[in-house]
Amino acid sequence: MNLFTEKEYHQQSQHFAFRLRNLYLHNRSTFFQLQDYLPSPTYINYRDSHEYEFFSKSFFSYGKEIETLYELGKSYLPEISNIGLMKKAINKAEVLHKNNDYESVCSYMQIISMNREMTPYFTNKILIDRKLTLNTSLFLNEYEHLENIFKEIIPWGKENLERWNKFQTLTKREKEILKLFAKGKSNKEVSEILILSVHSVHTHKKNIYQKLDISKASELVKISLALEII
Structure with a gap:
């Protein structure tokens, strides 16, 4: 099988x-x-x-x-x-x-x-x-x-396969922002690093959470560690 x-x-x-x-x-x-x-x-x-x-x-x-x-x-x-x-x-x-x-x-x-x-x-x-x-x-x-x-x-099986598939739906910019959030950066810090408005960062963050089907920063870090993004 x-x-x-x-x-x-x-x-x-x-x-x-x-x-x-x-x-x-x-x-x-x-x-x-x-x-x-x-x-x-x-x-x-x-x-x-x-x-x-x-x-x-x-x-x-x-x-x-x-x-x-x-x-x-x-x-x-x-x-x-x-x-x-x-x-x-x-x-x-x-x-x-x-x-x-x-x-x-x-x-x-x-x-x-x-x-x-x-x-x-x-x-x-x-x-x-x-x-x-x-x-x-x-x-x-x-x-x-x-x-x-x-x-x-790849012992993590289908759970992480689903995480990987969701991660691949993110845009290039969203992936950049996700990595910064996973490293503990604040909205303001991300906006300064990527030269974006805080409002734009907040919008990207909302889209990231929706695409990954998460609601907390701890879940974002968990996914990033599981997929070896950070």
């Missing part, structure tokens, strides 16, 4: 990418120690050149094409990709870069040749900083394998 639906797998994998990005930022040595045990292949590339800063070793097990992709970079993608899906993926990535939203995960489907077979998979992309992005891959034929791993690395 599956623990998650297909949709929930994607949502879990998005939050995993989010948490993995935070691990890279705050504990890089542990991030690299985990590279051989990650539940899905992961790579980090430069936002401007698309050259790789990090490439999970597990990715190489998917075929010679991946080794060539690592060596040649983005220029090799058209030779092994479904062109239509590749263009859609590029467009989505460009929007993510343009918005500079560090709290959102961009997901898109790709089909590329692996061991001479066209293989579908989903990529989750999240910005690390102004230079780098982190990407994780979710292969459709590995749900059963991923289920056991997700139960170990």
Whole structure:
């Protein structure tokens, strides 16, 4: 019996990418120690050149094409990709870069040749900083394998999955404000930091509470800690 639906797998994998990005930022040595045990292949590339800063070793097990992709970079993608899906993926990535939203995960489907077979998979992309992005891959034929791993690395289950989904409905500005409130900032302090009127901050706060379905500051902090936002 599956623990998650297909949709929930994607949502879990998005939050995993989010948490993995935070691990890279705050504990890089542990991030690299985990590279051989990650539940899905992961790579980090430069936002401007698309050259790789990090490439999970597990990715190489998917075929010679991946080794060539690592060596040649983005220029090799058209030779092994479904062109239509590749263009859609590029467009989505460009929007993510343009918005500079560090709290959102961009997901898109790709089909590329692996061991001479066209293989579908989903990529989750999240910005690390102004230079780098982190990407994780979710292969459709590995749900059963991923289920056991997700139960170990994401033990909080469906309750936090619902929290994550609600968090993703917030706008970029609302996420910025949420993080400041979760750190104990007052309405006035938030308005000064973000150069907003106190009235605007109050309106944003009201919208945040409605979207997260909470009524107290303590609940906001609880959600932020559970999702590793702060």
